[in-house]
Amino acid sequence: MGKIALQGIVYDEKSSYLEGPALAPPLIRSAYHNESANYFAESGLKVVPELFEDCGDFAIKDYFDIESITLDNLGKNLPLITFGGDHSITFPIIKAFHSLYGKIDILHIDAHSDMYNDFEGDPYSHACPFNQIMQNGLASRLVQVGVRTLSDAQRANISKYNVEVIEMIDFGHKPIPTFHKPIYLSMDIDALDPAFAPGVSH
Template identity: 55%
Template sequence: MEAVGIRGICYDSGSSYLKGPAGAPALIREALRSGMMNLYSENLTDLNPWETWDLGDFEIKDYFDIEALTREHLTRKRKLFTLGGDHSITYPIVKAYAENYGKLDILQIDAHPDLYQDYEKDPYSHACPFARIMEDGLAQRLVQVGIRTLNPHQEAQAKRFNVEMYTMPAGLPELPLQFSNPVYVSLDIDALDPGYAPGVSHREAGGLTPREVLTLLQRIEGEVVGADLVEYNPVRDQDGMTSEVGAKLMKELLGLLI
């Protein structure tokens, strides 16, 4: 069994504002294979055979099909890298992961906490996945970095679930980030300042630079067993800029997994 599988989850029915992230996976892959960049991560991991690891893209109609699909893929690959899709996909993915790995820690890099108990009467909105994950006891530890859209409800939820939250006003965590359990990394591309990644549905100024995100990823201490890259919205992109940033982030996430 090969160690890593790459797949696209083409789903944006959890989006609360603009649709479009369902079309993201193919465009990030296109940027990666364009010849614009080499296929080595910054730690010199060779990613040249990445297309042989690719399981393809999956059009999702029923939300919880994502969980069943992930469970099936984990029988074929020990680790998975998922191109989304909106952020709602992380909950069913982590449900399947928790069955495989037992104790999990999660690093979420994001502008938004995604801790709403429900959003617009939808408990499976992309604004809610980490509330579902934590109330189901699927993660021992949730570390959030890049947050800059906190409100009183989500602050109360963070306290309820004992979330380790690093807001942008408070600053970044001390590195290295150390984890004692297997780590799942969920990277919402809107964590970046929209000047670097305009192709997102919810642009939120005052965000992270690409280098800050890359340094954060490179300074993880612990075994990374899965990752997703979500919320790229091609409808909002400018000259393919965000797909190219996404391809760079994809390389570094794969470098962590391999």
């Protein structure tokens, strides 16, 4: 396996309830390097430190700087993993991917669809990135898995942009659609059972 680039986006200015996601990137690294961690999976996959080229954490002052930072790190010509950060960071990240690769397929795992036109007056809120992505024509396909709550406004946008949604109530009963080209995977930790991830803000 070739190397994988990492970037941390230290940003939670668009989180509407609790702050804290900006603390995640260094904490994820700390947990990974903890002596109790194991780099070797049951499948035989070796997730060893040598696998990664760490670009570091980026303290974001201007939301739109995220796009140029991501574009710079994509210039390493390596697959890129981003640690966030509230989910608003996804829109400028996808803009960077789109500028290099054109429209992409996205698999989005989340308790929320993040498909509002705006939230509390902000179209770039953490509740809106996937609506921005679809509205701006950045994705050829968006599949959302694990959604536990949908407003009428979000359902309207899902229908408008032909987003494929597997709600949590249907998870396990409906197969996850097959992808036929590389995908961008976006995961919000609140997709996990709250009993095991109680610290998320929503």
